Amino acid sequence: MAKRGYHHGNLKAALVESALKLIEKKGPQGFTLSEAAKAAGVTPAAVYRHFEGREDLIAEAAREGYEIFADLMEFAYDSGAPSALARFEATGRAYLAFARKYPGHYMAMFESGVSITSNPELTIVAKRATEILEKAAAELSEHIPPEKRPPAAMFSAHIWALSHGVVELYARGEPGARTPFPPDELLESGIGIYLRGLGLLPPDET
Structure with a gap:
């Protein structure tokens, strides 16, 4: 049968x-x-x-996750937020939303040890997600003179790391009980502190 x-x-x-x-x-x-x-x-x-095997199956789950993740990030960035800061913060919130709604994909992407460079399709879609955040970062820093402007890839990577840390420590499972503050507020305040420290907020948004 x-x-x-x-x-x-x-x-x-x-x-x-x-x-x-x-x-x-x-x-x-x-x-x-x-x-x-x-x-x-x-x-x-x-x-x-x-x-080809279990790792290949996990890599496909990760690829599918990055596709969803990039779509969410793109939607957040293009959602009509009124300022560069608001659009940048929206991409951070999209990170949290993705981790909550798609935990299996999230773990396949970030906790499985899968190599992004081992799969051409995975490499392409992961790069797409990264580029959306870098685009938001570049827009946010346009008011800074080029000679003083930090690389968008650098501080977007820092924000990615901050978002990942909030998710891992406070937005998933029991570790969330370690803080009385909602993960969304932790991330938003952390982004604000970080960007102000780098001088990346326009004067009218400080």
Whole structure:
């Protein structure tokens, strides 16, 4: 009797969905390829129709996550916020929103150890997400003379790291109980302090 997985029409998508659920439950290193196959209703051998192995499956989950992540960042940036600062802060909030809504994707992207450069498609979509934040950073620093302007890639990377830290420590699971402040407020105030310290806020927004 045929496994039900052969009848749902998109085995690859079903395997990624199964992997994401297992990642949420057990972490990116806590499940086997056989478990993912079983959850999708197919034999382990069927997985190799689309993936070379477990790491390849996780890489596809990460690629899908970066695609969603970049879309959210782009939407936040283009959402009509009234100032460069507001648009920049919106991208930070999009980071938190993504981590909350797509925990499996988030873990596949940032906690699995998957190499972005190992997969051309993953490299492209990850770069797209990075470039959106860099674009927002570049716009925010336009008022600073070029000779005094910090590289957009530098401080956008710092904000990415700040966002990641808030997510890891305060926005996911039990660690969130460590602070009486909402993660969104922590991130917004942290961004403000950081940008003011670098002199990246226009005079009329200080």
